[in-house]
Amino acid sequence: MSISSAPSRFSSKLTSQCQNCSLSALCLPIALADEDINKLDQIIERKRPLKKGDILFHQGQTFDSVFAVRSGTLKTFNITASGEEQITGFYCPSELVGLSGIDNNAYPITAKALETTTVCEIPFSHLENLSSQIPSLKHQLFRVMSRKISDDQQMMVLLGKKNADEKVASFLLNLSTRFKKRGYSATSFRLAMSRGEVGNYLGLAVETVSRVMTRFQKNALIEVDGKEITIINLAQMQKLVGIADDCGRIADI
Amino acid sequence: MSISSAPSRFSSKLTSQCQNCSLSALCLPIALADEDINKLDQIIERKRPLKKGDILFHQGQTFDSVFAVRSGTLKTFNITASGEEQITGFYCPSELVGLSGIDNNAYPITAKALETTTVCEIPFSHLENLSSQIPSLKHQLFRVMSRKISDDQQMMVLLGKKNADEKVASFLLNLSTRFKKRGYSATSFRLAMSRGEVGNYLGLAVETVSRVMTRFQKNALIEVDGKEITIINLAQMQKLVGIADDCGRIADI
DNA sequence: TCAGCTTCCTGATATAGATCAAGGTTTTTC
DNA sequence: GAAAAACCTTGATCTATATCAGGAAGCTGA
Numbered sequence: 001m002s003i004s005s006a007p008s009r010f011s012s013k014l015t016s017q018c019q020n021c022s023l024s025a026l027c028l029p030i031a032l033a034d035e036d037i038n039k040l041d042q043i044i045e046r047k048r049p050l051k052k053g054d055i056l057f058h059q060g061q062t063f064d065s066v067f068a069v070r071s072g073t074l075k076t077f078n079i080t081a082s083g084e085e086q087i088t089g090f091y092c093p094s095e096l097v098g099l100s101g102i103d104n105n106a107y108p109i110t111a112k113a114l115e116t117t118t119v120c121e122i123p124f125s126h127l128e129n130l131s132s133q134i135p136s137l138k139h140q141l142f143r144v145m146s147r148k149i150s151d152d153q154q155m156m157v158l159l160g161k162k163n164a165d166e167k168v169a170s171f172l173l174n175l176s177t178r179f180k181k182r183g184y185s186a187t188s189f190r191l192a193m194s195r196g197e198v199g200n201y202l203g204l205a206v207e208t209v210s211r212v213m214t215r216f217q218k219n220a221l222i223e224v225d226g227k228e229i230t231i232i233n234l235a236q237m238q239k240l241v242g243i244a245d246d247c248g249r250i251a252d253i
Numbered sequence: 254m255s256i257s258s259a260p261s262r263f264s265s266k267l268t269s270q271c272q273n274c275s276l277s278a279l280c281l282p283i284a285l286a287d288e289d290i291n292k293l294d295q296i297i298e299r300k301r302p303l304k305k306g307d308i309l310f311h312q313g314q315t316f317d318s319v320f321a322v323r324s325g326t327l328k329t330f331n332i333t334a335s336g337e338e339q340i341t342g343f344y345c346p347s348e349l350v351g352l353s354g355i356d357n358n359a360y361p362i363t364a365k366a367l368e369t370t371t372v373c374e375i376p377f378s379h380l381e382n383l384s385s386q387i388p389s390l391k392h393q394l395f396r397v398m399s400r401k402i403s404d405d406q407q408m409m410v411l412l413g414k415k416n417a418d419e420k421v422a423s424f425l426l427n428l429s430t431r432f433k434k435r436g437y438s439a440t441s442f443r444l445a446m447s448r449g450e451v452g453n454y455l456g457l458a459v460e461t462v463s464r465v466m467t468r469f470q471k472n473a474l475i476e477v478d479g480k481e482i483t484i485i486n487l488a489q490m491q492k493l494v495g496i497a498d499d500c501g502r503i504a505d506i
Numbered sequence: 507t508c509a510g511c512t513t514c515c516t517g518a519t520a521t522a523g524a525t526c527a528a529g530g531t532t533t534t535t536c
Numbered sequence: 537g538a539a540a541a542a543c544c545t546t547g548a549t550c551t552a553t554a555t556c557a558g559g560a561a562g563c564t565g566a
Contacts, residue, residue, distance in 0.1 A: 078410065081495025086414050088406045100406060102399035109406065128392065132385055139381065145398040146355035152405040153341045153353060153362065157331065159412035160456035161339050164523065195544060203413035205524055210545055226532075226544085242334020417553070448514065458554055463515055479514085479562080513562075520555070525548105532543070 017041050026094035026181065027068050028122075028140055036134045043126040046070075050113040056097070059110045063101030065121045069093050072117025073192035076109040077200075087201040090114070090193060092178050096144055114192040159203050167202040168212045169240040172222065176231060187231040270294050279347035279434065280321050281375075281393055289387045296379040299323075303366040309350070312363045316354030318374045322346050325370025326445035329362040330453075340454040343367070343446060345431050349397055367445040412456050420455040421465045422493040425475065429484060440484040 018029045018041045029037045049072070050056060056067060059078055074091040088109055091097045101107040102124065131138035158170055180186035191198070199209040216222045221237055223230040231237060271282045271294045282290045302325070303309060309320060312331055327344040341362055344350045354360040355377065384391035411423055433439035444451070452462040469475045474490055476483040484490060 078406070080410060080414060084414065086410045088409055100399055100402040103396045103403060108403045128388075128395070132388060132391065135381075135385060138385065138391070142381065142394075142398070143356045145395070145402065146353055148402050149353040149398065149405065150356055150361045152402065152409065153331070156341055156405065156408055156412060157333060157339045159409060160454075161333060161337065194542085196542095201413075206544080207525080207546085208523060211523095214545075447512090459514080460516080460555080461553060464553095467515075507566100509564100509566090511562100511564075513560105515560075516558090518556085520553105522552100522554090523550105524552090525550070527548085528546090530543105530545075532541105534541070535539085536537100 018044065021070070023068075023070065023094040023182075028096070028137065028144070030140060031136050032134065032140075033136075036137065039130055039134065040137065043123060043130060045121040045123075047119055047121055050117045050119070052113055052115050054113045054117075056111040056113065056119065057101075057107045059107060061107050063098070063105050063107050063124070065123050066096050066098040066101075066127070067111070067119040067121055069095050069097065070118040070120055073114040074111050074117055074119075075114055075193065075197060076111045078109045085200065087197055090201070093182060099145055099148060114197075164204055164208050164212050165215075166241060167204060168198075168209060168216070169221075169237050171198060171202055172229060172231065173237055173241055176234075187234065189229060191227045191229060271297065274323070276321075276323065276347040276435075281349070281390065281397070283393060284389050285387065285393075286389075289390065292383060292387065293390065296376060296383060297321075298374040298376075300372055300374055303370045303372070305366055305368050307366045307370075309364040309366065309372065310354075310360045312360060314360050316351070316358050316360050316377070318376050319349050319351040319354075319380070320364070320372040320374055322348050322350065323371040323373055326367040327364050327370055327372075328367055328446065328450065328454075329364045331362045338453065340450060343454070346435060352398055352401060367450075417457055417461050417465050418468075419494060420457060421451075421462060421469070422474075422490050424451060424455055425482060425484065426490055426494055429487075440487065442482060444480045444482060 018024050018027075018037050019034070021027070021029075024030070024037070029040060032040065056074060069091050071093055074097055075087050076089045076091070076097060077085045077087045080086055089097075091111075097111055097119075098107060100109060127137075127141070131141055158167055162170065175189065175191075176186045179189050193201075195209045195213075196206045198204075199206045202209070204212075213222070213224050217224050221231070221233045221240075223232055271277050271280075271290050272287070274280070274282075277283070277290070282293060285293065309327060322344050324346055327350055328340050329342045329344070329350060330338045330340040333339055342350075344364075350364055350372075351360060353362060380390075380394070384394055411420055415423065428442065428444075429439045432442050446454075448462045448466075449459045451457075452459045455462070457465075466475070466477050470477050474484070474486045474493075476485055
């Protein structure tokens with residue numbers, strides 16, 4: 001099978017199916033019967049890759065689809081009154097982006113590729129119809145949205161209560177967990193985003209992010225080589241973030 | 254009709270219906286046909302009032318219902334590793350609380366009454382089933398969850414990028430908007446939460462909240478009398494928050 | 507009605523992290 | 537493959553807001 005060439009950037013269909021997708025166990029198809037995956041498959045459009053810096057959708061643009069990341073990484077952000085960019089999330093493969101657009105029929109944020117990225121486009125009206133026929137799909141959709149709400153609330157705790165060290169440690173561990181879930185190494189990975197983007201997301205200045213990482217390296221918590229990060233002392237990092245240790249108690253550093 | 258007395262705090266059914274509820278235009282029933290409102294009505298349980306300080310559900314408790322606030326105010330919070338409370342939201346009449354519990358079948362936060370508060374309990378499994386039969390109910394549910402995601406993202410922008418003045422002004426204007434939507438005054442209202450709770454929510458110290466409010470009063474932006482707040486100079490407050498003025502441009506103070 | 511909490515306000519001081527500055531490194535572009 | 541641009545790091549300084557402290561005002565319950 002070959003990739004068909006297409007006139008417009010976003011109009012080509014790449015030949016691929018949910019059934020064969022290595023992400024299906026993490027993405028929407030989870031818990032769907034084969035025949036139901038087929039139905040889902042039929043409403044999904046595979047897109048040509050986005051290049052670094054390409055925009056998937058713009059803040060204010062009419063909402064009609066949610067997107068599942070297949071490879072690469074996206075960031076979402078909105079532009080504040082003073083014209084600055086505020087990053088609200090990073091999206092890894094199997095994660096769904098665009099759900100916040102349902103309410104007003106317009107995306108309240110912009111989504112931009114941090115590197116070469118491919119996505120599946122899922123027209124929401126079709127997904128909604130399909131979800132009436134397939135209760136487990138509907139449930140999965142509710143779960144995904146619910147999880148997004150929980151995650152965002154954790155992010156509020158981070159922004160409101162944590163200091164710079166805790167923020168950076170939380171960020172790295174969060175990425176670690178997401179990579180691990182996808183079968184990649186939990187301790188060694190490459191950041192798709194710049195220090196500036198990390199800082200923006202965490203409510204810190206670039207310099208602070210840089211300093212904290214350098215200090216973590218000096219203290220042998222992590223090893224940093226440009227964008228390559230290796231977590232050396234996972235237990236200590238978890239302690240820093242306040243994750244309960246294996247005794248069930250809460251670490252107090 | 255009379256209110257039946259009941260043995261346990263949460264088991265009584267108060268006689269009331271979505272049809273007669275003044276909040277139905279803001280709550281889930283919006284856009285439902287009369288017969289559908291009836292069906293929704295049948296799965297909803299009205300509860301006896303919560304007293305100030307009563308807990309509606311606990312962090313970690315098994316999830317089975319979402320709740321619509323009918324009167325009063327709730328706060329939701331979670332307890333951080335270091336034992337502090339981090340408030341993640343305040344809930345006014347017609348607002349739905351508990352949606353973040355769907356994902357893991359457990360509430361990730363605690364919900365507590367800030368004053369005497371009544372809620373409608375909506376068992377989620379029933380709601381989910383009903384939503385398959387009533388597409389507009391399903392759509393409304395998606396919308397409510399989507400809006401929650403957008404709102405939380407705005408909150409992240411607030412926590413990550415705004416200074417103390419902007420945070421307090423945003424908070425007051427946000428409340429103002431919510432009161433207005435419910436038919437109350439947009440410029441004069443009573444805070445159900447303490448300064449400490451406001452600070453906790455906004456990522457500020459109590460003292461800072463107090464100082465900012467005092468300064469706003471000195472500058473004739475608002476009038477403060479304990480928990481009673483009157484917004485005097487709405488335009489200036491909006492400018493402070495960075496809301497686009499009527500010319501469509503962005504205010505730059 | 508008063509004693510004892512809790513909340514609120516205000517001033518003084520401390521500090522985490524921002525900002526400014528500048529040099530080095532990596533990535534992109536042509 | 538060289539030049540330009542973007543990004544990263546490190547040090548010095550500044551500042552917004554936290555923290556500490558104490559007193560006033562409101563509630564609460566006997």
